[in-house]
Amino acid sequence: MNRRRFLTLSGAGVVGAVAGCSSDADTGESIDDHPAAADLEAQPRRGELGGHVVLAFEDPSCPTCRRFHENTLPDIRENIVDTGKGAYVVRTYPVIYPWGEPATQALESTFARDSEAYWSLFDHYFAEQSSFDPDNVLERTATFLTDETEVDGEAVASDARNRAHDDAVQADIRAAEDAGLGETTPIILLFEDGEFVTKVNGSVSYELIAEALGERDG
Amino acid sequence: MSTAEGLRLPTTRGDWRLMGRTVRLVLTLPVYAAVAAIAALVSLTLFVVSLNVPLVLDLVVGGSLPLASRLRVLGELYPFIGTSFNPAQGVLLVVVAVLTGVDIGLATYHFREHGLDLQQGGAGVAGVVLGTLGAGCAACGSAVLLGLLSLLGVSTSLLFLPLDGLEFALLALAVLTLSIYWLAEGMRGGEINGCPVDL
Numbered sequence: 319m320n321r322r323r324f325l326t327l328s329g330a331g332v333v334g335a336v337a338g339c340s341s342d343a344d345t346g347e348s349i350d351d352h353p354a355a356a357d358l359e360a361q362p363r364r365g366e367l368g369g370h371v372v373l374a375f376e377d378p379s380c381p382t383c384r385r386f387h388e389n390t391l392p393d394i395r396e397n398i399v400d401t402g403k404g405a406y407v408v409r410t411y412p413v414i415y416p417w418g419e420p421a422t423q424a425l426e427s428t429f430a431r432d433s434e435a436y437w438s439l440f441d442h443y444f445a446e447q448s449s450f451d452p453d454n455v456l457e458r459t460a461t462f463l464t465d466e467t468e469v470d471g472e473a474v475a476s477d478a479r480n481r482a483h484d485d486a487v488q489a490d491i492r493a494a495e496d497a498g499l500g501e502t503t504p505i506i507l508l509f510e511d512g513e514f515v516t517k518v519n520g521s522v523s524y525e526l527i528a529e530a531l532g533e534r535d536g
Numbered sequence: 537m538s539t540a541e542g543l544r545l546p547t548t549r550g551d552w553r554l555m556g557r558t559v560r561l562v563l564t565l566p567v568y569a570a571v572a573a574i575a576a577l578v579s580l581t582l583f584v585v586s587l588n589v590p591l592v593l594d595l596v597v598g599g600s601l602p603l604a605s606r607l608r609v610l611g612e613l614y615p616f617i618g619t620s621f622n623p624a625q626g627v628l629l630v631v632v633a634v635l636t637g638v639d640i641g642l643a644t645y646h647f648r649e650h651g652l653d654l655q656q657g658g659a660g661v662a663g664v665v666l667g668t669l670g671a672g673c674a675a676c677g678s679a680v681l682l683g684l685l686s687l688l689g690v691s692t693s694l695l696f697l698p699l700d701g702l703e704f705a706l707l708a709l710a711v712l713t714l715s716i717y718w719l720a721e722g723m724r725g726g727e728i729n730g731c732p733v734d735l
């Protein structure tokens with residue numbers, strides 16, 4: 319085998335190996351068929367379905383999710399949600415610190431009562447992230463909800479302890495597992511007008527999301 | 537130089553001066569400076585791309601975006617350009633990448649001039665692997681480290697990792713420093729570009 323032929327075959331082998339490891343086989347897949355988007359209409363969201371969808375799997379105890387929530391989400395809301403171009407949908411995925419699990423139970427119990435209170439509680443978890451642990455999270459959740467929202471905080475804490483809305487928690491976890499998303503949160507799936515574009519991990523910028531969704535100005 | 541069961545560690549001021557002088561002498565040779573710079577850029581790219589392989593394959597390598605958009609998507613993955621890393625994480629990753637470049641520059645010089653032993657080469661590879669893990673943990677919080685510790689039977693419910701997984705990157709710094717020291721030690725007594733390595 320001559321050198322050029324060897325290099326050509328080696329290069330093809332490397333590209334083939336990389337392609338084989340990738341998960342891009344479902345690029346272009348309809349959002350209706352994507353396992354991560356199962357039962358999408360029942361999930362907490364900002365904006366209306368039908369256009370672009372930014373589907374985020376987040377853990378309230380995840381520091382990188384906090385940075386995504388604080389730095390990138392405002393731009394998503396301003397440029398995609400508020401302009402009517404699409405929706406931001408969140409699914410909770412407790413995989414980082416242990417207090418994220420009871421917090422997720424509390425989030426689902428809150429969402430079952432009041433969607434606005436859900437978003438307030440999500441913001442609260444990120445804003446006060448370093449102060450939570452498995453022992454105090456439900457007590458502090460109850461206090462916050464009672465003081466700052468219309469929801470009965472003690473009832474939510476009780477539901478969370480009894481896993482009253484565990485079906486919703488498990489549905490999100492199952493969606494992530496069925497889609498093979500891994501556990502590097504936040505995991506953000508981008509759908510351009512109903513078609514899957516790509517999956518992104520980490521606190522990526524709005525500029526990257528805009529490029530992926532064809533929304534970059536100029 | 538101190539020796540612990542045959543493992544040499546840089547413990548004296550002279551050891552650090554030896555490392556500094558060796559690095560300076562090797563990197564004044566343009567070829568090896570270029571090797572170090574390219575290796576640093578490649579390793580930083582490896583660190584950041586390893587977090588988002590599907591994204592890179594879907595949009596940078598494949599897909600239908602124009603070239604400028606592909607480059608912008610790739611650029612947004614790097615520290616200080618995009619928002620994937622906070623400033624501390626960004627600094628640490630860049631330092632690990634620079635040290636990786638220096639390590640590979642030194643190893644290339646040593647390999648071409650004198651051959652390379654297993655300890656020096658192995659430490660360099662370990663540094664790159666740990667740097668990649670550090671980048672991974674910078675994004676995922678501490679999931680990987682917590683998973684490893686729970687496998688070892690360490691209770692994770694009480695664990696608090698102040699750097700949110702960047703502990704791996706700090707470990708990479710230590711391993712790369714050791715690797716550079718061992719390479720410098722291996723060149724002690726020789727000359728680089730006509731200059732004696734020993735002070």
